[in-house]
Amino acid sequence: MATPEFIQKILTQFGDAVAGPVEFRGEWSLTLAEAGRIFEVCQFAKLKLGFDFLVDISSVDNYGADPRWTVVYHLRSMKSGEELRIKTNVSEEKSELPSVLGVWRTVNWHEREIYDMMGIRFTGHPDLRRILMWEGYPYFPLRKDFPLAGKPTDLPGVAFARPAPLEGGPFVTVAGGGDATGREPRVRNPED
Amino acid sequence: MSSVQDIEIRDSAARAAQAAETLSDVTGDRMVLNMGPSHPATHGVLRILLELDGEVITKAEPDVGYLHRGDEKIAENMTYTQFIPYTDRLDYLAPLANNVAYALAVEKLMGIHDKLPPRCQYIRVMCAELARISAHLLGLGAFAMDTGAVTVFLLTFTEREKIYNLAEAASGARLTTSYTRIGGVARDIPPGWTVMCQQFLNEFAVALAEAETLLTRNRIWVDRLRDLGIISKAMAIDYGLSGPNLRGSGVDFDLRKNQPYLCYKDLDFDIPVGSVGDCYDRYLVRMEEMRQSMRIIQQCLDKLPGGADNQSHEPVCIVDGKITMPTKSKVMSSMEELIHQFMLVTEGVNAPPGEVYFGHENPKGELGFYINSRGGGTPYRLKIRAPSFINLSILPELLPGHMVSDVPVVLGSLDFVMGESDR
Numbered sequence: 001m002a003t004p005e006f007i008q009k010i011l012t013q014f015g016d017a018v019a020g021p022v023e024f025r026g027e028w029s030l031t032l033a034e035a036g037r038i039f040e041v042c043q044f045a046k047l048k049l050g051f052d053f054l055v056d057i058s059s060v061d062n063y064g065a066d067p068r069w070t071v072v073y074h075l076r077s078m079k080s081g082e083e084l085r086i087k088t089n090v091s092e093e094k095s096e097l098p099s100v101l102g103v104w105r106t107v108n109w110h111e112r113e114i115y116d117m118m119g120i121r122f123t124g125h126p127d128l129r130r131i132l133m134w135e136g137y138p139y140f141p142l143r144k145d146f147p148l149a150g151k152p153t154d155l156p157g158v159a160f161a162r163p164a165p166l167e168g169g170p171f172v173t174v175a176g177g178g179d180a181t182g183r184e185p186r187v188r189n190p191e192d
Numbered sequence: 193m194s195s196v197q198d199i200e201i202r203d204s205a206a207r208a209a210q211a212a213e214t215l216s217d218v219t220g221d222r223m224v225l226n227m228g229p230s231h232p233a234t235h236g237v238l239r240i241l242l243e244l245d246g247e248v249i250t251k252a253e254p255d256v257g258y259l260h261r262g263d264e265k266i267a268e269n270m271t272y273t274q275f276i277p278y279t280d281r282l283d284y285l286a287p288l289a290n291n292v293a294y295a296l297a298v299e300k301l302m303g304i305h306d307k308l309p310p311r312c313q314y315i316r317v318m319c320a321e322l323a324r325i326s327a328h329l330l331g332l333g334a335f336a337m338d339t340g341a342v343t344v345f346l347l348t349f350t351e352r353e354k355i356y357n358l359a360e361a362a363s364g365a366r367l368t369t370s371y372t373r374i375g376g377v378a379r380d381i382p383p384g385w386t387v388m389c390q391q392f393l394n395e396f397a398v399a400l401a402e403a404e405t406l407l408t409r410n411r412i413w414v415d416r417l418r419d420l421g422i423i424s425k426a427m428a429i430d431y432g433l434s435g436p437n438l439r440g441s442g443v444d445f446d447l448r449k450n451q452p453y454l455c456y457k458d459l460d461f462d463i464p465v466g467s468v469g470d471c472y473d474r475y476l477v478r479m480e481e482m483r484q485s486m487r488i489i490q491q492c493l494d495k496l497p498g499g500a501d502n503q504s505h506e507p508v509c510i511v512d513g514k515i516t517m518p519t520k521s522k523v524m525s526s527m528e529e530l531i532h533q534f535m536l537v538t539e540g541v542n543a544p545p546g547e548v549y550f551g552h553e554n555p556k557g558e559l560g561f562y563i564n565s566r567g568g569g570t571p572y573r574l575k576i577r578a579p580s581f582i583n584l585s586i587l588p589e590l591l592p593g594h595m596v597s598d599v600p601v602v603l604g605s606l607d608f609v610m611g612e613s614d615r
Contacts, residue, residue, distance in 0.1 A: 025303060
């Protein structure tokens, strides 16, 4: 598939800062090397290329790899119907990238959700609070090292104050296993 | 790579003081009113903190998450097929549409979305459109009830009952349908289903007209809805609204037309759009969408490949042992099918590594699934773009300036469902 014009324009504007483009199932992805420039790229995409609709922002935890976080932006142009995915990596030490709230106002809740679930902070966001979990919840539950069954804690006001009844037992699915064999509780030795 | 982090949790009194501070500009003549989380007009567990100057709202702060179940986390820990029942519980007013959306997203990842058998596509479209009618009927009934027109609610619920019966006949369940599978649908529609569906269409046309006579030109209804909760075109796009809320603001965008999937390309239907973007426009758009859905279902019934009772044995699934389940009789008698079934149950479908986003035109808006796959039968990361969540994020901008009594009307016109918003 030929590279669309808007990809070429981003490549000429930002040069080496943008890697890719990768095409998969008719969708184009670009990877931005420097997370700090995400605002610049998004603003360029909106103002110069007509990507006026932000479909979604997702985050991925590449647990065990460096950089640990990937933040994924899905852009759409209402006029032409073109779509673009911009990805950027953030290291665990930093866990921070600029907010794009100034580009689309829908970003507000998306970024709050990512902060809530993954613990990635967005600088320049005026109101970065938890949104789905409650204020004061101590963990970031969508991280790969957060177990599916929850975590035992002595903190008051947190749901999992005691271990889940069968946690660690032989009949409990292990979170994060790559395939069904890894997760399947019956194939595990209870002594392990 | 574990790290230790000190977390400070203050006692409840300190937290209460902090919560009061978040509405910082509360002055003597303003009042803070807590609406929800279980309020008859919030339809689910939505809490809104309203700051009032007399009866006029000066600040609104929605609080979501009361129904958070961690669906995205759950999805990472099971095979693609195992997650289908969880999609029933996203927008629980239109489970069939969610099933279709999710199955299409996984099929897009596998690269088989354009290989679906035609009969499967038509069945899926009928399911999605029935779900749309069902969801809009509930939205309309509850909306009308919140504004005082209780009769409409009874009318719409009678019709929804028939759609539940259709869902039950096809899938075996009324609410938790889980009707789709990766690569097809769970089973073909039963004999007599098309007759039932046709009868529903005939009756529904009458009932919808009746509901319309009760509302559309009803003076009280119009006075209550017009010029209320106006969302401009630019604002709707900026806030990422989708579905009837976006089209009510005059944006002509519908994924069924703009990015056609399934057999929508072969069907003739129109996309209604509003002009002002007020509550009345959103109501009109939903009414017209129901009529267009009827048109779509009618065409599907007429064109259904294989006909009503599928005499020609058209497949309803992709016939591929590595994607869909073989028939039970084959599993019991043939080695290869037995192996396929074993692999599908234990490992799931073998999806390639890659990432896709698929957006489906759900009753509430664009239900999207972003799947990040590292290969194998389990998604590495599955993000659900919940239209209700995004549609609600406009409230802090939309509500100020309105009266307290207008809040139920604006909420009803946005037509959200918290099961989907909180995931």
